[in-house]
Amino acid sequence: MHVVFIILAIVAALVVLLLLAAAFTKSEYSVERQVTINKPVSQVFGYVRYLKNMDKYNKWVMVDPQMRKDYRGEDGTEGFAYAWDSDNKAGQGEQVIKKIDNGNRVDVQITFIRPMKAVSDSYMETIPTIDNGTIVKWGFASKMPYPANAVMMFMDMGEMLGKDLEISLNNLKTILEKQP
Template identity: 50%
Template sequence: MKILKRILFVILGLIALLLIVALFVKKDYAITKEVVINKPVVEVFNYVRYLKNQDNYSIWNQIDPGMKKVYTGTDGTIGFIYAWDSKNKNAGKGAQEIKAIDENKRVDVEIRFEKPMEGTNQASVITTPIDSNKTKVEWGFYGKSPYPFNLMNLCMDALVGSDLQTNLENLKKVLEK
């Protein structure tokens, strides 16, 4: 019985410690990754502005090739919505909507997740010319986590950052073919 009490106290202590740590962790997070693509900025931008093209380089879009996809509006323009619904819990259900476009510079997207967890995040793809045939592409993912879930912000870069970098490397391969 004493062992069970000690185990219970240790578990409660760990939970209390995590809750205390969460008090000091920022609620906002921002993850950005980048790659240099050997193509002119106009060519790169004109590819990344279309959400449907993510099927060619985003590992998230490739989790379930059979997922249901619904498109609303004109791709590559403000207001276009790309919605998905998958039975695969890793893909889940949600939608992306183009919220802003700064021609040849930036596309801002709102991502609304429904399953497996509800949430709304922002993403941006920024294209910056390095020279006439090289473009830096930065993909950012931004959000906010309420207490005590903000504790997860400590590992968001590990959870999402590697996927963003893989997506950018895939984009580079597609565009440099």
């Protein structure tokens, strides 16, 4: 009985320590990656403003080709919603175009339902280069609620998400540079 009490006390102390550490750990994170595409801004922005086009380059969407999708509104316009539901790693959620600065930027709010509830803000920005190419910046910002933010002590969300953004942006580059 004495050993069980000691084990329970150690477990309780570890939980309290983790909760205290989470109270002092950042809860917000953001990540941005970019790629240069050898196509003019008009062509690149004309492609990325449509959320349905993500099916062709977004690593997360490509995880489950069988996922169920639902759309509301007109793609490429403010208010358009793209919902997904997957029995695979993609989980369930919805993204909504919140704002479009035509030719420059698309702001999207992503609501994750499964595997974990969260809300993230995302954007894609297109910037012309001097040689008629386009820099595409893709960014995410989110917040992990307490005490779930404790996981940020052990993993770098920016690095983890950044790799997937790089893969997706390189897919986008390949697709657009093949177009006439």
